[in-house]
Amino acid sequence: MAGVRHRRDLGRRALLFILSLLLVLAIALAQRWGWLRPFNHGLMGGAGAWRDTAIGPPVTLTMVGLSEIGDTAARIGMSLVACAMLFWRGRGRQTVWLVLVVVGGTLLNAGLKQVFAAPRPDLLPHLDIVKSYSFPSGHASGNMIFFGALAMLIGRGWAWIAASAMILPIGFSRVWLGVHWPTDVLAGWILGIGWLFLCGGWLRR
Template sequence: MAKGAGALVLALFCVLGIALVQRQGWLDGLNAGLMGMAGRARDSGAGTAVTWIMQLASAVGGTAARFALLVACVIALWGIARRRALWLLWVTVGGTLLNLSLKQVFAAPRPDLLPHLDLVRSYGFPSGHAAGNMIFFGALAMLAGRRSVYVGMGLAIALIGISRVWLGVHWPSDVLAGWIEGLGWLALCGIWLPAGRGVDGRMDAGAPGDEPAPFR
């Protein structure tokens, strides 16, 4: 418990540090440079096709689509691994609430360097897409416990995060902070990861005496 809580606290301190550095303008050059590269790529010959891919990735990683996927996963797991379904549910919902709270605390505006290619209404820091998908897809990878799943989920997380910069609605530092926030939350929630296939070789069906496995 102490290790998980410590990891989350460390992650939140990192998020705070990024916020302070960003607010002082020390990341302006890096943020503007990377987003400027995205803007030039958007205007290139392949920019239209890439933008379509980025919009699709961003839509899949949006709150509505992510929670639709969450409901589908919970339903699929419910009959065979109820504890795992409940764990996935509260990890994702709790992480979303954490991100919404941090957005209100920092109240950071969205970048205006490029025209926005997505409709946004909330504050920009830390990125909800980056944090939410790190938490959701990361939790799925933890439940599966397979290297191939970790790689696939990692690629999805990276693509969704990059898409937010490409679409002009997040600074790269917003995305980085979201990823760090998500990792910290997963480290804490991993303490209660239910035992099952990919964790200790057993399938958790909510049987009596089935204890949570520690996060590794």
């Protein structure tokens, strides 16, 4: 019976992951066809207006810091520290799980970026140097996956609150810096949630 329940659980998780991919595809198409232009331009234009006010410089400095914390290089460093701590505590299987989740999610996002090949926004001057495609946001999906995976390993409510306190501001920082449309970030979060939910089945096993 346990094996049957586990297979059903994995089936449900796989279905939700596929639905998340379809939703990401729907956002990509809607964005390409211009249906989301008012939403994207409204939010990013609002961020640009705030950038030009008195509070703009200190907020921008904070957003740059958050963006750097959520960058791939920093995320790799934090992942290595987390894996070392897990391994030191004798949690070898969870160490392997975390590595596979983070690496797999990173490759998934990179692959989708190549598939959609969406250019970066040109509404605001970029406050970060970027050369890759825009959709879906790697900062959004990568940090959703990393901090979400840590919260799943800890298994406490406060861990999810702490993860959200990192995921949401990092995602917003990319819009403030002018390098991602809001829907790029939203799609990245959806992708990260779908991937986390799929991988959570093997963690429970």
